[in-house]
Amino acid sequence: xxxxxxxxxxxxxxxxxxxINGLCKSFGxxxxxxxxxxxxxxxxxxxxxxxSGSGKSVLIKxxxxxxxxxxxxxxxxxxxxxxxxxxELDMLRTEIGFLFQSNALYDSMTVRENLEFPxxxxxFELSQKEVDDMVMEALDNVNLGHTSExxxxxxxxxxxxxxxxxxxxxxxxxxxxxxxPTTGLDPITAREIxxxxxxxxxxxxxxxxxxxxxxxxxxxxxxxxxxxxDGKCYTEGSFEDLEKSEDEHVKQFxx
Amino acid sequence: xxxxxxxxxxxxxxxxMARFTGQLFTLGTKPPYEFKEFLVxxxxxxxxxxxxxxxxxxxxxxxxxxxxxxxxxxxxxxxxLPVMVGIxxxxxxxxxxxxxxxxxxxGSSIGAELGSMKVTEQIDAMxxxxxxxxxxxxxxxxxxxTLMLPVLTMLADAISLFGAYIGVNISAVTxxxxxxxxxxxxxxxxxVLPAFIKTFFFGFAVSIVGCYKGYNSNKGTRGVGNSAxxxxxxxxxxxxxxxxxxxxxxxxxxxx
Ligand SMILES: Nc1ncnc2c1ncn2[C@@H]1O[C@H](COP(=O)(O)OP(=O)(O)O)[C@@H](O)[C@H]1O
Ligand SMILES: [Mg+2]
Numbered sequence: 393x394x395x396x397x398x399x400x401x402x403x404x405x406x407x408x409x410x411x412i413n414g415l416c417k418s419f420g421x422x423x424x425x426x427x428x429x430x431x432x433x434x435x436x437x438x439x440x441x442x443x444s445g446s447g448k449s450v451l452i453k454x455x456x457x458x459x460x461x462x463x464x465x466x467x468x469x470x471x472x473x474x475x476x477x478x479x480e481l482d483m484l485r486t487e488i489g490f491l492f493q494s495n496a497l498y499d500s501m502t503v504r505e506n507l508e509f510p511x512x513x514x515x516f517e518l519s520q521k522e523v524d525d526m527v528m529e530a531l532d533n534v535n536l537g538h539t540s541e542x543x544x545x546x547x548x549x550x551x552x553x554x555x556x557x558x559x560x561x562x563x564x565x566x567x568x569x570x571x572x573p574t575t576g577l578d579p580i581t582a583r584e585i586x587x588x589x590x591x592x593x594x595x596x597x598x599x600x601x602x603x604x605x606x607x608x609x610x611x612x613x614x615x616x617x618x619x620x621x622d623g624k625c626y627t628e629g630s631f632e633d634l635e636k637s638e639d640e641h642v643k644q645f646x647x
Numbered sequence: 648x649x650x651x652x653x654x655x656x657x658x659x660x661x662x663x664m665a666r667f668t669g670q671l672f673t674l675g676t677k678p679p680y681e682f683k684e685f686l687v688x689x690x691x692x693x694x695x696x697x698x699x700x701x702x703x704x705x706x707x708x709x710x711x712x713x714x715x716x717x718x719x720x721x722x723x724x725x726x727x728l729p730v731m732v733g734i735x736x737x738x739x740x741x742x743x744x745x746x747x748x749x750x751x752x753x754g755s756s757i758g759a760e761l762g763s764m765k766v767t768e769q770i771d772a773m774x775x776x777x778x779x780x781x782x783x784x785x786x787x788x789x790x791x792x793t794l795m796l797p798v799l800t801m802l803a804d805a806i807s808l809f810g811a812y813i814g815v816n817i818s819a820v821t822x823x824x825x826x827x828x829x830x831x832x833x834x835x836x837x838x839v840l841p842a843f844i845k846t847f848f849f850g851f852a853v854s855i856v857g858c859y860k861g862y863n864s865n866k867g868t869r870g871v872g873n874s875a876x877x878x879x880x881x882x883x884x885x886x887x888x889x890x891x892x893x894x895x896x897x898x899x900x901x902x903x
Binding site: 483 | 760763764767769771772773774775776777779
């Protein structure tokens, strides 16, 4: 049955960017992910929907190699993440953006230094002028050009999220993993973040996995929705498909 | 928790810490090196600790002299005061007190800094941006700490001896030259070298313990506080253990 499903996904859409097969991850007796399958197609916004504590963060941390899966494989751009050397993994990570739920801005550095940090460490040949231009472009993308000399502690929740988004985008990743980008923000700011996500998606032609349990966010950003339940990909489809679903587990999310 | 579980916990902690330290020699020795961050850390760890180390060093020398004086007067050997104070400071008090101050200031600040970076996912953020956080954060701090403490100790010794000179002059007049000539004539290679070498180990212990505790901090404010606190406690204990080992080793090598 699993195989049938995978084959069907292959037919439905172009090139795969991320393929996850039979992913298992436990912490002691807590089996968080249990034979989880997923496929992210090129240029697609895929939302992974799931209740708090269902293992959504664990899933994307496995994709980027912060957590090591117990079983199963994760293929990103044709590379099996588990089999890469330290150096190869670092190189792969420059192609993947990761927006932390907590933003994870470096709080001892200014906004500018936060954005420069990944640039300076990967693109050594850049001149100061090029670095400045890229930092300004990244800040303009999120409409926060004036904050470059501020410290992260001085930013409001919404601003910090936008700066974190700018930092995530600065190496021009091809894939972006968003961990609950709108959780904890007021509805107006949440809508702003969503429109930024869509704007950057169009501008840089990225593929994204967006983790969320905010139905507005799901509705506004998703090309496709996958529902994570009991460590498995319970079902998937367009937002409208799931909204119409008669399945009681799916319905819970739309109440 | 019963004694068996406690022992097992202690053993596994020791194992984790040994592995953490081991990474310094496997991962940390591979280029590229984080030279710029190393210099920043030398500045923070070394230069910024100077005022504190100087102040405590000065008081230590002054007080030690004033405390020793009555006993020496009692035995009629007060002329030996500079020599006694000099040896005490250079061999033992200077290195150990400076290391303890260093543990309180640097060990705790490394523990708290890395701890809060850990719990706010900044260390993970560094890792996913393709920078090895162990090399960037840990290796630089440990090398800087190991190299800066000996320098700080030498300065503390010098200032401390100056404090001792003032202490001697409170109740008797000695010339600056005579005071230092007396000390330098009695100090031997075997007094200075072991004391100097052990300060590298002190610096290493304080900074690696701080990094380890911070890096393995638990979530929450309590977690960060705990890691700063246990960094100081554990590194202070290590300082005394290393001191004990050092005195044994120097005795075996016949340097005493
Ligand atoms: N590093 C870890 N160690 C132990 N348990 C963990 C760890 N990370 C996550 N978990 C557990 O995995 C489960 C899923 O967590 P998470 O993926 O963060 O949930 P969410 O879907 O809300 O993002 C939780 O029960 C959590 O306790
Ligand atoms: Mg989460």
